[in-house]
Amino acid sequence: MYKLLLCWRYLRTRWIALASVISVTLGVATMIVVNAVMAGFSNEMQTRIHGILSDLVFESHSLSGFEDPVWHMEEIQRAAGDQIAGMTPTVAVPAMLSFQVRGQWVTRQVMFIGIDPATHAQVSDFGQYLQHPANRQQLSFDLREGGYDTTDSQSPTDTPTRPALEHAGWPHRRMRVERERLWKERQAAQAEAGPAQSVDQQVDAVLAATSPPAASPTDGDDAATTPEAPRQNPFQQARPEQGRVMDLAKEQFTGIVPGIGLASFRSRDGTDQFLTLPGDDVKITFPTAGTPPKAVSDTFTIVDFYESKMSEYDSNFVFVPIDALQRMRGMIDPQTGIPSVNSIQIKLKPEADLNEVRDRLRKVFPADLYAIATWRDKQGPLLSAVDMEMAVLNILLFLIIAVAGFGILAIFFMIVVEKTRDIGILKALGATASGIAGIFLGYGLFLGLVGAGAGLALGLGITWNINQIRQAVEWCTGARVFDPSIYYFFQIPTIVNPITIGWIIVGAVAIAIASSVLPAVRAARLHAVEALRHE
Amino acid sequence: MLETRQIRKRYRSGSSTLEVLRGVDFQLDPGGFVAVVGQSGSGKSTLLHMMGLLDAPDGGEVWLDGSRIDNLPPRERDRLRNRAIGMVFQAYHLLPELTALENVLTPLLIRHGIWDWFSHKQTARREAEALLDRFGLADRMHHRPRQLSGGEMQRVAIARALITHPRVLLADEPTGNLDEESGAGIITALTELNREKGLSIVLVTHDADIARQARGIVRLTAGKVETIPQDATGSAA
Numbered sequence: 142m143y144k145l146l147l148c149w150r151y152l153r154t155r156w157i158a159l160a161s162v163i164s165v166t167l168g169v170a171t172m173i174v175v176n177a178v179m180a181g182f183s184n185e186m187q188t189r190i191h192g193i194l195s196d197l198v199f200e201s202h203s204l205s206g207f208e209d210p211v212w213h214m215e216e217i218q219r220a221a222g223d224q225i226a227g228m229t230p231t232v233a234v235p236a237m238l239s240f241q242v243r244g245q246w247v248t249r250q251v252m253f254i255g256i257d258p259a260t261h262a263q264v265s266d267f268g269q270y271l272q273h274p275a276n277r278q279q280l281s282f283d284l285r286e287g288g289y290d291t292t293d294s295q296s297p298t299d300t301p302t303r304p305a306l307e308h309a310g311w312p313h314r315r316m317r318v319e320r321e322r323l324w325k326e327r328q329a330a331q332a333e334a335g336p337a338q339s340v341d342q343q344v345d346a347v348l349a350a351t352s353p354p355a356a357s358p359t360d361g362d363d364a365a366t367t368p369e370a371p372r373q374n375p376f377q378q379a380r381p382e383q384g385r386v387m388d389l390a391k392e393q394f395t396g397i398v399p400g401i402g403l404a405s406f407r408s409r410d411g412t413d414q415f416l417t418l419p420g421d422d423v424k425i426t427f428p429t430a431g432t433p434p435k436a437v438s439d440t441f442t443i444v445d446f447y448e449s450k451m452s453e454y455d456s457n458f459v460f461v462p463i464d465a466l467q468r469m470r471g472m473i474d475p476q477t478g479i480p481s482v483n484s485i486q487i488k489l490k491p492e493a494d495l496n497e498v499r500d501r502l503r504k505v506f507p508a509d510l511y512a513i514a515t516w517r518d519k520q521g522p523l524l525s526a527v528d529m530e531m532a533v534l535n536i537l538l539f540l541i542i543a544v545a546g547f548g549i550l551a552i553f554f555m556i557v558v559e560k561t562r563d564i565g566i567l568k569a570l571g572a573t574a575s576g577i578a579g580i581f582l583g584y585g586l587f588l589g590l591v592g593a594g595a596g597l598a599l600g601l602g603i604t605w606n607i608n609q610i611r612q613a614v615e616w617c618t619g620a621r622v623f624d625p626s627i628y629y630f631f632q633i634p635t636i637v638n639p640i641t642i643g644w645i646i647v648g649a650v651a652i653a654i655a656s657s658v659l660p661a662v663r664a665a666r667l668h669a670v671e672a673l674r675h676e
Numbered sequence: 677m678l679e680t681r682q683i684r685k686r687y688r689s690g691s692s693t694l695e696v697l698r699g700v701d702f703q704l705d706p707g708g709f710v711a712v713v714g715q716s717g718s719g720k721s722t723l724l725h726m727m728g729l730l731d732a733p734d735g736g737e738v739w740l741d742g743s744r745i746d747n748l749p750p751r752e753r754d755r756l757r758n759r760a761i762g763m764v765f766q767a768y769h770l771l772p773e774l775t776a777l778e779n780v781l782t783p784l785l786i787r788h789g790i791w792d793w794f795s796h797k798q799t800a801r802r803e804a805e806a807l808l809d810r811f812g813l814a815d816r817m818h819h820r821p822r823q824l825s826g827g828e829m830q831r832v833a834i835a836r837a838l839i840t841h842p843r844v845l846l847a848d849e850p851t852g853n854l855d856e857e858s859g860a861g862i863i864t865a866l867t868e869l870n871r872e873k874g875l876s877i878v879l880v881t882h883d884a885d886i887a888r889q890a891r892g893i894v895r896l897t898a899g900k901v902e903t904i905p906q907d908a909t910g911s912a913a
Contacts, residue, residue: 142785142786142788142789142790142793143782143785143786145790146774146778146785147771147773150773150774151773154773562769563771563772565769566769566770566771567771567782567786568730568754568757569728569730569757569763569765569769570757570758570763570782570783570786570836571754571755571756571757571758571759571783571786571787572754572758572786573750573751573754574750576786668731669730669731670725670730670731673730673765673767673769
């Protein structure tokens with residue numbers, strides 16, 4: 142009982158000991174905040190990755206894929222149908238995307254992915270990532286007559302961040318065609334007329350003539366005046382397609398949905414600037430499915446943008462109808478008409494065990510021919526990199542608390558020296574050596590609990606109010622702390638894991654106790670008579 | 677009831693050795709009151725420390741109530757110091773963070789752990805309060821040592837030594853830091869305790885007047901003890 146009483150009195154009379162505990166408090170608070178924020182980010186990332194990749198991906202090893210997706214899907218259904226919620230085939234090849242921006246060609250390396258518009262949205266969150274509300278309901282590769290969202294549908298704001306999308310779709314397409322036609326006319330007229338205006342002046346003149354009027358929607362119909370139809374070829378009926386010039390203002394090429402990062406960038410004020418819009422035509426060059434593969438290219442029309450918020454995907458993926466891609470690549474067997482695909486995306490029911498289903502399928506489909514992986518397997522390196530970051534950060538922050546331990550050690554030594562005489566008295570009255578040690582170990586425990594408790598309160602307080610704090614800091618310093626043009630979300634995400642917090646507290650208290658061991662042992666070993674003589 | 681046989685103690689400093697006690701034989705009968713006198717540095721306190729098990733002799737034995745106590749394991753020695761031996765020091769040695777009452781209770785606080793303290797708390801407090809009352813400190817119970825005078829502090833120390841109902845009280849120059857009047861009060865208290873309660877006391881002092889108030893005197897010279905015959909006012913040890 143004397144130990145408890147003395148601990149308590151020492152705590153109340155020696156406030157300076159609490160100074161040594163401040164490091165423990167700050168260390169614990171920092172660890173809590175950092176773990177919460179990193180868990181929040183990691184969770185957001187995992188959610189997004191999982192939203193993009195389906196639960197299981199069923200692939201073959203070669204670029205030309207495997208034949209007869211329907212047969213494969215039936216086999217998969219037979220092997221694991223009770224766990225499967227949806228399947229869709231895809232074809233994916235590396236490709237090059239080229240489009241013109243103000244007369245210059247921009248080329249990007251992309252992953253060209255053929256998808257089945259009817260079933261693709263079933264296996265992932267694909268549908269949510271599109272910019273046109275009707276496409277979000279059901280994707281169509283046909284160009285839409287305006288109506289694209291001018292804000293980000295996943296985190297909408299009151300003011301439009303994408304004003305350029307207001308006229309996207311057919312209105313934009315018609316305007317562009319008209320612009321080009323006028324440009325050609327001017328060029329021709331210029332050649333006859335005389336001294337050339339500068340290119341900029343000519344461009345500005347054409348733009349001024351064809352820009353949509355300020356506040357009115359879909360005026361596009363007026364902007365486009367179809368040229369007078371040329372005189373008809375009497376044999377037109379026999380060969381309707383031959384020799385016909387495509388009317389770009391009314392027709393589109395095969396529709397594609399590129400990732401939004403390929404065609405836009407976010408400016409500092411938060412709006413998105415677009416290099417190309419739905420309605421524009423682009424060229425894509427990709428390998429055929431022959432051996433060896435040959436490069437073919439074709440023209441496509443952008444019909445929507447895909448935005449998953451992960452730059453890896455938004456700057457790389459271009460989606461196209463699977464049957465068009467199969468046809469262009471020669472993936473359809475000319476005799477049987479059976480197409481090939483690269484992969485089948487499988488979505489499992491919520492309660493399914495991903496690894497278990499994967500293993501089941503692996504038994505049916507041999508590993509030398511097929512590669513079957515869960516979404517975690519595919520993104521393993523990325524997720525484990527994040528885990529490693531968290532582990533390293535935790536170690537570093539724990540060192541801060543360890544440093545606090547040395548403060549406790551030093552202060553306790555001083556207290557033991559100061560209390561030498563009192564220790565002698567206690568020994569003279571019959572206190573055991575272990576009892577004396579217990580006073581100081583208990584004192585260390587008290588300080589550890591007080592410090593960790595304060596750190597817990599501070600850490601949770603910061604975590605739960607982190608966005609208000611961020612706003613306050615931004616208001617004070619005038620600088621952006623969390624730039625939405627770099628990160629994908631506007632609010633800092635946090636997740637508080639009670640087990641993590643439990644471990645942090647245990648660790649901090651353990652360090653406090655460990656730091657008091659040496660002084661406690663020293664106190665216990667004092668010789669009673671010499672201690673009593675101590676001034 | 678308290679006996680030392682051929683106690684030896686030497687102190688080493690560097691290469692030289694100082695033999696302070698060279699075979700001390702001492703005896704205290706039950707209910708006895710013996711003063712140990714001698715010059716400064718003669719080893720009086722050292723002898724008392726041996727008897728109180730605060731230090732271990734280099735040779736010889738210490739016996740209490742017919743059993744040898746100097747060779748007991750540490751735990752047993754701690755136990756004896758807590759229960760059977762009461763000590764009072766020249767410098768009072770009170771714990772500054774505790775009140776007078778808590779200081780008196782300290783040996784009991786040491787004896788009982790947290791759990792069984794609560795069953796003994798009431799009786800212990802009553803005893804402590806009664807002791808302090810007897811020494812005239814009823815209104816100083818909740819004061820800290822720094823608020824007490826020297827005499828008051830020594831009385832608290834004596835109360836603390838008594839609360840465990842010890843077999844023997846060892847007092848090491850208890851009046852050394854006090855003025856004559858307070859000192860006399862302390863010695864009176866001790867004589868009363870010896871006479872009325874039959875408490876066995878060993879009192880170390882360099883003051884001959886004080887020594888004469890005991891019932892027996894021994895002198896420590898050159899590491900050995902000799903009994904001083906009492907004059908007619910006292911009785912032989």
